[in-house]
Structures are given as C-alpha cells and as structure tokens.
Amino acid sequence: MATLTASTSRSAIVLRSAAAVLGGYVFCWGFIALAVAGLYALGMAFHDAEHLGAILAFLLYLTAFCWAFVTPSLRRAWLALAGGGAAMAAAASWLQHLILA
Amino acid sequence: MFQTFRQAMTWLHTWFGLLLGFVLVVVFFFGSLSVFDREIDRWAIPESRFAPQPMPSFDRVLRPVFESMQPSRESVDLMRDRVNGPMPEHFDVVRQWSAYTTHRDPVLGLFAGYEVPNAKDPEEAVWGERTIDPRDGRVLSDDHFKIGSQFFYPLHYSLTLEWREIGYWIVGFSALMMLVALVSGVVIHRKLFRELFTFRPDKHQRSVLDLHNMTGVVALPFHFFFAFTGLVIFAGIYFPLTETQLKPLHDRHERIEAAETGLPHDRAGVAAPLASVDAMVAEAQRRWHARGMAGDVGFLSVQHVGDANAYVSVYRAGTDRIALTGEGIHFKASTGELLREDPPATTVDSVNEFLTGLHLQHFRHWLLRWFYVLGGLTGCVCITTGFVFFVEKRKRQHARQDSRGARLVDAMAVTTVTGMLLATLGILIANRLLPETSPDGWPGRGDLERYVFWGTWALAMTHAFWRGAPVARGERNPAWREQVLAVGALAVLAALLNWATTGDHLIRTIRAGYWPVAGVDLSLLAGAAIAFLVARRLARRTPPRARTEPAHV
Incomplete structure (x- = not known):
C-alpha cells in the first residue's frame, strides 16, 4: 500500500505526526478561544459562542490534521498550525481583557 | 515527504487506522451495546x-x-x-x-x-x-452492578480509565482518527459509488477488502456523524478553555x-x-x-x-x-x-x-435504536476487516523476511475483536453465577464482575499470542476459530444461565412481551448462531493446500 520514498525517515514521520496532532490541537485551541471571545464581544450568548466554536473546531482539526501530512514543507506546517493557534489565543486573551476592563 | 496526495492519505489511513483501530473497535462495540444499556441492566439485575x-x-x-x-x-x-x-x-x-x-x-x-x-x-x-x-x-x-449503564456505557466513551480523564482523551483522539480514516479512505478509493455494490465472496484477500470498503461506504454518514458528535459532546473536556484561559470571561457570564x-x-x-x-x-x-x-x-x-x-x-x-x-x-x-x-x-x-x-438518543423510537446498533456493528466489521486485510497483505512477505509484524498485529486483532466478545460474555456469565452477596473479606459483587471481564480479556489475549506462531509462517492464527467457537458456546451458556437462575426463559419473556430480557437473550442466541457459522467457514477456508498458495493480488 504505502510505498514510502527514500527520504521518509522515521524522524520525519514523527515530526509530521507531531505537527498534525499537537500543532492541530494548538490551532483549534486558538480558534475556539478567538471564536468564544470574539462572538461574545459581538453579542452572541456565551454558551452559543462556546458550542459554535467547538463544532467548527473539530471539523477544522480534521482538515488541519490531513493538511499537515500533505503540505510539502514541515516547517510551514508547524508555523501555520502552532504559530497561527498561538496568535489566535493571544488575540482571544486581549479581547477578554478589553471586555472585562 | 510523500510524493503524492494519495500516498499521504494511504499512509495515514493504514497506520493511524491500524493503531487507533484497536481502540475504535472497542468504542464502536460498546457504543452499540449502550444503545440498549438499560435493557442489559434488566438482564443483569433480575429484581x-x-x-x-x-x-x-x-x-x-x-x-x-x-x-x-x-x-x-x-x-x-x-x-x-x-x-x-x-x-x-x-x-x-x-x-x-x-x-x-x-x-x-x-x-x-x-x-x-x-x-x-x-x-x-x-x-x-x-x-x-x-x-x-x-x-x-x-x-x-x-452491590447490584448495572452492567449496561454503569460499565458498557462508560467503556464506550472513557474505556473506564478515570485517572486524569486519560480514557476520554484516548477515545477522543481515536474519534478524530476515525474522521481522518474516513476522509483518507474516500480519497484512496475514489470509486465511491461502485464500492456500494461490490462484494466478491470467496476471493480471499479481495473479499476482505470489498467488505471493508462496502461497510465503510454504506455507513459512511453514520460513522462520520457519530465520531464527530462524540467529540462535540465532550468538547469541554478536550478544550477546557472556559476553565483555564477564558475563566475570567466565563465567571463574568x-x-x-x-x-x-x-x-x-x-x-x-x-x-x-x-x-x-x-x-x-x-x-x-x-x-x-x-x-x-x-x-x-x-x-x-x-x-x-x-x-x-x-x-x-x-x-x-x-x-x-x-x-x-x-x-x-x-x-x-x-x-x-x-x-x-x-x-x-x-x-x-x-x-x-x-x-x-x-x-x-433520549427519544422513543425502537426501530431507529436498532439502526444505531446495526450502524455500530457495521463499524466493527469495517475496522475488523481492516485488521484482517492489513495482516493478509503482509503475512507472507513478513514470513519471508522473518519479521514478526504481521503476527503481532494479528494477535492484537484477535484480542480486540473476539477477545472483547469473550470478555463481554464473561461478565454476563459471572453476573449470573456469583452469589448475591460476596463472602466477608471479598471484593463487592460488582467489583468481582469487573475482574472477570478484564480477566477473561487478558486470557483471550494470552491465547491469541500463544497460538500466533502460524502467522509468522504466512498461515492463519488458529486462535480466530477457537475464540469464535468459544464466543458461540458462551453466548448460549449466558442465555441458559439466565433461564436457570431466574426462570425467565425465552418462551415466558416473549409471551409476556417483556422485550428488555427477551431481546438480550435473543441477541445472545443470534450472536451464537453467527459465531458458529463463522467458525465453520473459518475451518473450511484453510484447507492444507491453500496454505502454500501465493497471494492473488
């Protein structure tokens, strides 16, 4: 079935899987955080924002997970997923700060 | 890393599917039983x-x-x-x-x-x-242990591993991998519509793959939906944002x-x-x-x-x-x-x-309930045939290379599939045989029932690994047939024990229209009938000549 190319070393597989699992998780964490804080700031009920964020996040996780295996550059996968997630989480914290202030 | 998109998807499907399949088959099976958890409780607590x-x-x-x-x-x-x-x-x-x-x-x-x-x-x-x-x-x-709602049901979503909610995380990750396996499976095959109608029996490896594709495609919406909604239900555990990062906002709300x-x-x-x-x-x-x-x-x-x-x-x-x-x-x-x-x-x-x-499913709709069971069991067939295909495809090559990979996977497949069925029957039989109250100094009745469940499973695992040597030679593990036979025998025994210990035999429960117990007994007997048929087929499909035949595909 899977005939792996010569460049597919064990460490490449591990790093790829880690990017998909952990990077995908960080990305979805950031997404839900931003969705909850952002939609709540826009006037949506808190639990609605929470549920909507979660429903979309799992579909997003699925997409991010597959994408991490498909995209050619491992660095870009890590940067987009973990970096993007961290940026969204930071934005959520900032929004929270503004709402509570 | 992979040369093509399909290659990446194939790799994902094979390896993540295999690894998490061992968890998923357990989740699917006990999920199917949980559809009738209250009815199993009635069977287990006669009063x-x-x-x-x-x-x-x-x-x-x-x-x-x-x-x-x-x-x-x-x-x-x-x-x-x-x-x-x-x-x-x-x-x-x-x-x-x-x-x-x-x-x-x-x-x-x-x-x-x-x-x-x-x-x-x-x-x-x-x-x-x-x-x-x-x-x-x-x-x-x-001490009256609700085997359906307090054991099979939690097994379905947490594997009953409560420590730091680790079981929820394992099941959640497996559910995500189920979604990945479905997406990658569709990408691999492409001829989605044709798979719906393709089943070529008696073609060995090809039949297994046909069955894997057919069960996967027929129930695709069901499988996708249940893996997905399962994640949504426990979203608060997997992403505990409102207890951590957004707790101040949550408290204000x-x-x-x-x-x-x-x-x-x-x-x-x-x-x-x-x-x-x-x-x-x-x-x-x-x-x-x-x-x-x-x-x-x-x-x-x-x-x-x-x-x-x-x-x-x-x-x-x-x-x-x-x-x-x-x-x-x-x-x-x-x-x-x-x-x-x-x-x-x-x-x-x-x-x-x-x-x-x-x-x-808190709603009242018995036909839909049975469709849920059917969907769940279809998932079990899909995952199990995935295991079998993995082993069948590799075992001869591994035998030549003196690799133990196929033998290990096959023994794990026996353990998780038939071993799980034996453990399930073990706890039902223990429930009918253990005394009403445990003797002084013994663990409670419910604890003993659980020990029998895990003990039976461990025994089945030992048996599967012990009998696995033929796989390393490119042949079939006889543990499959032996455990399937045991499943048939124990299922009949469980139904008979219900009759012997409570007097509620099938004629009485059906006449009275008491479907919770009649349904469990009938399911046990139907399961036994299927098990005996499968055992017969497994015996027929390993004639001595076939063992040396080369792979067809």
Missing part, C-alpha cells in the same frame, strides 16, 4: 425486571430517601487530599439533590452532592448515589446569567423549609401541557437544599424529539413561587442539541 415507571412523588417517596443519604466512601476518599484538615464524619450541607429517569427505566437513580468544609476548591463537592424502586421507595443494594435568570448561584446562609415539590411538578406539567408537549418528568433537582436561596428545577424527559431538550421550569423551594421558565433555544443551541441528541 428490577418490571415496567418502566414515571417519576414518583417527591414529597412522599423521594424526600425521605434523600434525607437519609450521605456521600459514598469512594467519593469522600477521593476528596481527602483536597481538603485543608480532616474530613467530617457526617456531611450536613446539601448542595443538590437530583433524580433522573428515562422512558426505559423501571428503577430510579438518586444523586446528592454535599459541600465539603475547608475544601481547597469550594466549588468541589462529594457525592452519594442511590437506586430505588420508585413504586415504594425501597432502596436497591449498591455566570454572574450575569444568575442575575438575569433569578436563580441564585450561592446559598443565602439562612435556613428555610421546603414547600411541596409535588405541587411544583404539577404546575410544570400544566405549563408544558399548555405548550402542547408531553409532560413526563425526566430530571428533577433541588439546589442549595435547606437554604432560603434553594430552588427546584423540573425538566421534561425529551422522548418526543431528537434534540436533547429539557424545557426546564424553576421554582423557589421555600414557597413554590415560579422563578423562571427556560426560554426557547437559540439557533446555535438547537443545532447543538440536535447533534448531541442524535448521538445520545
């Missing part, structure tokens, strides 16, 4: 074999039982290191009493939460639980909500009596009726018991719709004055309730 009952009178039946309750020893022990100082002997401040029933429950579960003095986190509580006969308030022994709803978040610290809860329930039912809704009470709770801030919440049993709704109505506990009626659900709420409700 509860009577018709489902409505929520009984609170004032006459429930209140005396609640007042006699205390937290369980396990709950107090768990709390011990989260308290500054010693734990009290007696817990006096009741945070919540609640009772929960469904349209399939003859017995009623009661729960009580107590405040813990000097708790490090004052939000935490200790809990007690009782099961009663709602007809007279008689308390059922705690809770304060606003408490002010808006008029339902007090905390105790007032002033003692107050409890008015007639039955009158409040009657009022709630009158209000549901006025809205044209079925008026059975599903969930009843009293918050801040004994305090001036106490309130009673009455929720409807959602037997008439898919969405998991409650239409809660809340009353001031000391006077019975109406505090609040839950407003109609918002759009997002409706979507969420529909998604979770479709997974949790």
Whole structure:
C-alpha cells in the first residue's frame, strides 16, 4: 500500500505526526478561544459562542490534521498550525481583557 | 515527504487506522451495546425486571430517601487530599439533590452532592448515589452492578480509565482518527459509488477488502456523524478553555446569567423549609401541557437544599424529539413561587442539541435504536476487516523476511475483536453465577464482575499470542476459530444461565412481551448462531493446500 520514498525517515514521520496532532490541537485551541471571545464581544450568548466554536473546531482539526501530512514543507506546517493557534489565543486573551476592563 | 496526495492519505489511513483501530473497535462495540444499556441492566439485575415507571412523588417517596443519604466512601476518599484538615464524619450541607429517569427505566437513580468544609476548591463537592424502586421507595443494594449503564456505557466513551480523564482523551483522539480514516479512505478509493455494490465472496484477500470498503461506504454518514458528535459532546473536556484561559470571561457570564435568570448561584446562609415539590411538578406539567408537549418528568433537582436561596428545577424527559431538550421550569423551594421558565433555544443551541441528541438518543423510537446498533456493528466489521486485510497483505512477505509484524498485529486483532466478545460474555456469565452477596473479606459483587471481564480479556489475549506462531509462517492464527467457537458456546451458556437462575426463559419473556430480557437473550442466541457459522467457514477456508498458495493480488 504505502510505498514510502527514500527520504521518509522515521524522524520525519514523527515530526509530521507531531505537527498534525499537537500543532492541530494548538490551532483549534486558538480558534475556539478567538471564536468564544470574539462572538461574545459581538453579542452572541456565551454558551452559543462556546458550542459554535467547538463544532467548527473539530471539523477544522480534521482538515488541519490531513493538511499537515500533505503540505510539502514541515516547517510551514508547524508555523501555520502552532504559530497561527498561538496568535489566535493571544488575540482571544486581549479581547477578554478589553471586555472585562 | 510523500510524493503524492494519495500516498499521504494511504499512509495515514493504514497506520493511524491500524493503531487507533484497536481502540475504535472497542468504542464502536460498546457504543452499540449502550444503545440498549438499560435493557442489559434488566438482564443483569433480575429484581428490577418490571415496567418502566414515571417519576414518583417527591414529597412522599423521594424526600425521605434523600434525607437519609450521605456521600459514598469512594467519593469522600477521593476528596481527602483536597481538603485543608480532616474530613467530617457526617456531611450536613446539601448542595443538590437530583433524580433522573428515562422512558426505559423501571428503577430510579438518586444523586446528592454535599459541600465539603475547608475544601481547597469550594466549588468541589462529594457525592452519594442511590437506586430505588420508585413504586415504594425501597432502596436497591449498591452491590447490584448495572452492567449496561454503569460499565458498557462508560467503556464506550472513557474505556473506564478515570485517572486524569486519560480514557476520554484516548477515545477522543481515536474519534478524530476515525474522521481522518474516513476522509483518507474516500480519497484512496475514489470509486465511491461502485464500492456500494461490490462484494466478491470467496476471493480471499479481495473479499476482505470489498467488505471493508462496502461497510465503510454504506455507513459512511453514520460513522462520520457519530465520531464527530462524540467529540462535540465532550468538547469541554478536550478544550477546557472556559476553565483555564477564558475563566475570567466565563465567571463574568455566570454572574450575569444568575442575575438575569433569578436563580441564585450561592446559598443565602439562612435556613428555610421546603414547600411541596409535588405541587411544583404539577404546575410544570400544566405549563408544558399548555405548550402542547408531553409532560413526563425526566430530571428533577433541588439546589442549595435547606437554604432560603434553594430552588427546584423540573425538566421534561425529551422522548418526543431528537434534540436533547429539557424545557426546564424553576421554582423557589421555600414557597413554590415560579422563578423562571427556560426560554426557547437559540439557533446555535438547537443545532447543538440536535447533534448531541442524535448521538445520545433520549427519544422513543425502537426501530431507529436498532439502526444505531446495526450502524455500530457495521463499524466493527469495517475496522475488523481492516485488521484482517492489513495482516493478509503482509503475512507472507513478513514470513519471508522473518519479521514478526504481521503476527503481532494479528494477535492484537484477535484480542480486540473476539477477545472483547469473550470478555463481554464473561461478565454476563459471572453476573449470573456469583452469589448475591460476596463472602466477608471479598471484593463487592460488582467489583468481582469487573475482574472477570478484564480477566477473561487478558486470557483471550494470552491465547491469541500463544497460538500466533502460524502467522509468522504466512498461515492463519488458529486462535480466530477457537475464540469464535468459544464466543458461540458462551453466548448460549449466558442465555441458559439466565433461564436457570431466574426462570425467565425465552418462551415466558416473549409471551409476556417483556422485550428488555427477551431481546438480550435473543441477541445472545443470534450472536451464537453467527459465531458458529463463522467458525465453520473459518475451518473450511484453510484447507492444507491453500496454505502454500501465493497471494492473488
């Protein structure tokens, strides 16, 4: 079935899987955080924002997970997923700060 | 890393599918059984074999039982290191009493939460639980283990690994991998429509792959939906944002909500009596009726018991719709004055309730229930044929290379598939054979039943690995056939033991129309029949000549 190319070393597989699992998780964490804080700031009920964020996040996780295996550059996968997630989480914290202030 | 998109998807499908398949098959199987968890409870607790009952009178039946309750020893022990100082002997401040029933429950579960003095986190509580006969308030022994709803069901979503919720995380990750396997599986095959109608029996490896594709495609929407909604149900565990990063925002929302709803978040610290809860329930039912809704009470709770801030919440049993709704109505506990009626659900709420409700099925629809079982078992077939295909494809090559990979995977497949069936039958048989009460110094009856379950599974695993040598030579593991035969024999034995120990044989239960027990017995016998057929086929399909044949594909 899977005939792996010569460049597919064990460490490449591990790093790829880690990017998909952990990077995908960080990305979805950031997404839900931003969705909850952002939609709540826009006037949506808190639990609605929470549920909507979660429903979309799992579909997003699925997409991010597959994408991490498909995209050619491992660095870009890590940067987009973990970096993007961290940026969204930071934005959520900032929004929270503004709402509570 | 991979040369093509399809190659990447194939790799994902093969390896993540294999690794998490061992978990997924367990989740699918016990999920299928959980569809009828209440019925399995009836089979396992003969004294509860009577018709489902409505929520009984609170004032006459429930209140005396609640007042006699205390937290369980396990709950107090768990709390011990989260308290500054010693734990009290007696817990006096009741945070919540609640009772929960469904349209399939003859017995009623009661729960009580107590405040813990000097708790490090004052939000935490200790809990007690009782099961009663709602007809007279008689308390059922705690030792009567509800195998369906308290064991098979938690196995489905947490593998009963409670430590740091690790089981939930394993199951959640597996559910995500189920979604990945479905997406990658579709990418690999492309000829989706044709797979629906393709099954070529008696072509060895090709038949296995056909069956894998067919079961995967036929039930694709079902599998996708259940893996997805399962994740949504436990989203709060997988992404605990509102308890961590967004806790300040969440706390603000809770304060606003408490002010808006008029339902007090905390105790007032002033003692107050409890008015007639039955009158409040009657009022709630009158209000549901006025809205044209079925008026059975599903969930009843009293918050801040004994305090001036106490309130009673009455929720409807959602037997008439898919969405998991409650239409809660809340009353001031000391006077019975109406505090609040839950407003109609918002759009997002409706979507969420529909998604979770479709997974949790509190509605009353027996045919749909059986479709759920069928869908779940189709998933088991899909995953199992995936294992078999993995092994069949590689075992001859591995035999030539003197690699043990195929042998290991095959033994694990035997363990998780037939071993799991044996463990399930083991706990049912133990339930019928163990004495009513354990001898002094022994673990409780429910604990013994669980030990038999895990013990049987460990034995099946030992057997699978011990008999696995032929796989390393490119042949079939005889453990498959031996365990399938054992499944057939034990399933018949379980049905016979039910007859011998309770007198409820099939003719009697079918005549009486008592389907919870008749259904379990019939399923056991149908399972046995399938097992014997499979064993026959497994014997036929390993003629000595075939063993040396080269692979066809």
